Amino acid sequence: MAGTSKEGSAAASKPLPAPKVAIGPAKPGSQAPAPAASRALAPRTDKARVVEVALPSEAERDKMGKDLLDRMKEHFLGESLEVTERAGVLARVKFPSRSVVTLCTWLRDQGTFGHCAMVAAVDWRETREVLYTLWSDHLKSYLELTTTLPADDPHIESVSQVWPGASWHEREAWDLVGVLFDHHPDLRRLFLPEGYKFHPLLKTFELHEPEDLEVKARTGR
Amino acid sequence: MSEMWINMGPQHPMTHGLWNLRVKVDGELVIDAVPEMGYLHRGIEKICEYRRYNEVVTLMDRCCYVAGLAWEQLYLMASEQALGVEVPERAEYIRVMCQELQRLASHLMWYAAFVMDVGLMAPFGYGMRDRDIILDLFQSFTGARMTYEYMRVGGVRNDLPVGFTDRCRKVMGWLEQRVNDYEDLCDRSDIFLKRCIDVGVLKAKDCIRDGITGPMLRAAGVARDLRRDRPYSVYPELDFQVAVHDAADVYGRYRVRMEEMRQSLRIVRQCLDWLDHKPGRVIAEKVPRFVGTPSPPPGMESYIVRRGYPKGVGFSAMEEPHGEALAYVVNEGGEQPYRVKFRSPVMVNISAARDYLVGYRVSDIPAIMGSVDICVGESDR
Structure with a gap:
């Protein structure tokens, strides 16, 4: 930047000299000075590093995962957690919806689950399920938390205070499945317009097939 | 100074799609920003519940239109787990090759658009041309350039045509040279460097807090790449490295993507070598019959009863060109996903x-x- 401003002030003080050589390729002997702007920053060569990621061995990971689940069960003795095995994730933990913030805070601080990958909601007609998928860089695996809410009053404490990245996932779950997240910093609709009447991923929301509309258009009914 | 809100979008060259960025400015300084989404929401997740497993693949191409094959595989990995279908090894290699070609196409598209955003015009043409050459490769075995509909539950639709591997290798050798050239092109451009260095910094701690993934996170120095951290498909057998940069700014993200392109070229070559020598099936022998038949006409669903197939839940995670993508498929015994x-x-x-x-x-x-x-x-689905 310094080079440019100096050049700029110099140019402002005296008028530009007329070009001595007419248009054409530069002669081999005559060295045209490089424009000042190109000297402002030296070419950067700090390319990206490539690293090998060291994975813990299968046995090591199983042991660490088991340790963590045991500690979690011990810490939340009174909360009746149900831990089941699931392919692809460390475990599936079913928990009562009232303890969501304490459980998530504990998992973030004590359980190395620093990344909340996804908050999903499923409509099971009588109930609604909320799923939290967490990722741990230390254990290199996902953990699935799940809880059930009654369909007539589906609300749960927001985990945006634990992981700010969960904020938009919760907005999406509210928008599409109609689950309310208490104390969410900004619980507005994410995709659909504000004031829209439906939560379209509820099973009560019927989809009209294009074939339906076609038949109606043809028969005039 | 007086403050005001500006709408950048939904139609703005910066947005690269339809969304609205509301920024609060104080003079030239940004003091607040609120993104607003939903202009491209098509309800893909809802439509999936009304389509059979193979029919959903069509929607996946429309879900992310620069990396359609990545989303096809993401969805299929989850639904194969939910349906209990095994994929033959050759199909897995073809899928991974598609993945990496798709990553190259996506990053080249990004390069073209991004470098034009910061004020250089020529690379736009180069990036788009090279992407087109990769699309030509896709066209030769899927028949389409953007909406492929190539993968199926249990594998892929068809094997690669004769002579494909040689043709692909030629393109890869050529691209390797081009990627180096493109990096040089930007290294010597002051406009580019001035607009990128120390701009848009987001440190690793903040990235993790906000849930940011992909090249943005790796540019902040965190080597999280699901292809390595939680290997899926045949990635454990392949030799490649994770690209990381410590700058945490726009410049670092550009460097990470350029290096990722080189790593992708390496992976594609390894897949081609494997595919040359190991012929075999490309789709599983045992796939539940209903996944391939068309959906019954509206109103007829209740007449068709399906028996004997297990229920299940599928979960898959993938390092998509933009970052960490997850899919969750619930199979409740219906012919369509629940x-x-x-x-x-x-x-x-x-x-x-x-x-x-x-x-x-x-x-x-x-x-x-x-x-x-x-x-x-992809973000609005």
Whole structure:
């Protein structure tokens, strides 16, 4: 930047000299000075590093995962957690919806689950399920938390205070499945317009097939 | 100074799609930013519940239109787990090759658009041309250039045509040279460097807090790449490395993507070598029959009863060109999935816009948002 401003002030003080050589390729002997702007920053060569990621061995990971689940069960003795095995994730933990913030805070601080990958909601007609998928860089695996809410009053404490990245996932779950997240910093609709009447991923929301509309258009009914 | 809100979008060259970025400015300084999504919401997750498993693949191409094959595989890995279908090894190699070609195409598209955002015109043409050459490769075995519909539950639709591997190798050798050239092109451009260095900084701690993934996170020095951390498909057998940069700014993200392109070229070559020598099936022998038949006409669903297939839940995670993508497929014994849910990396990366825009100038916004690599089709679904 310094080079440019100096050049700029110099140019402002005296008028530009007329070009001595007419248009054409530069002669081999005559060295045209490089424009000042190109000297402002030296070419950067700090390319990206490539690293090998060291994975813990299968046995090591199983042991660490088991340790963590045991500690979690011990810490939340009174909360009746149900831990089941699931392919692809460390475990599936079913928990009562009232303890969501304490459980998530504990998992973030004590359980190395620093990344909340996804908050999903499923409509099971009588109930609604909320799923939290967490990722741990230390254990290199996902953990699935799940809880059930009654369909007539589906609300749960927001985990945006634990992981700010969960904020938009919760907005999406509210928008599409109609689950309310208490104390969410900004619980507005994410995709659909504000004031829209439906939560379209509820099973009560019927989809009209294009074939339906076609038949109606043809028969005039 | 008086403050005011400006709408950048929904039609703005910076957005690369349809979304609205509301920024609060104080003079030239950005003091607040609120992204607004939903202009491209098509309800793909809802439509999935009304389509059979193979029919959903069509929607996946429309979900992310710059990396359609990545989303096809993401969805299929989850639904194969939910349905209990095994994929033959050759199909897995073809899928991984598609993945990496798709990553190259996506990053080249990003390069073209991003470098034009920061003020260089020539690379736009180069990036788009090279992407087109990869699309030619796709066309030769899927028949389409953007909406492929190539993968199926249990494998892929057809094997590669004769002579494909040689043709692909030629393109890869050529691209390797080009990627180096493109990096040189930007290294010597002061406009580029001035607009990228120390702009849009988001440190590793903040990235993790905001849930940011993909090249943005790796540019902040965190070597998280699901292809390595939680290997899926045949990635454990392949030799490649994870690209990381410590700058945590727009420049670092550009460097990470350029290096990722080189690593992708390496992976594609290894897949081609394997595919040359190991012929075999490309689709599983045992796939439940209903996944391939068309949906019954409306009103007839209740007459068709399906028996004997297990229920299940499928979960898959994938390092998509934009970041960490997850799919969750619930199979409740119906012929259609009961619920399909996707995690879009782009949606989360945009959601933290306030954190990486505040404190920079309005003229930095195109460069910063360009470095995020936005695909609105995927974030809005």
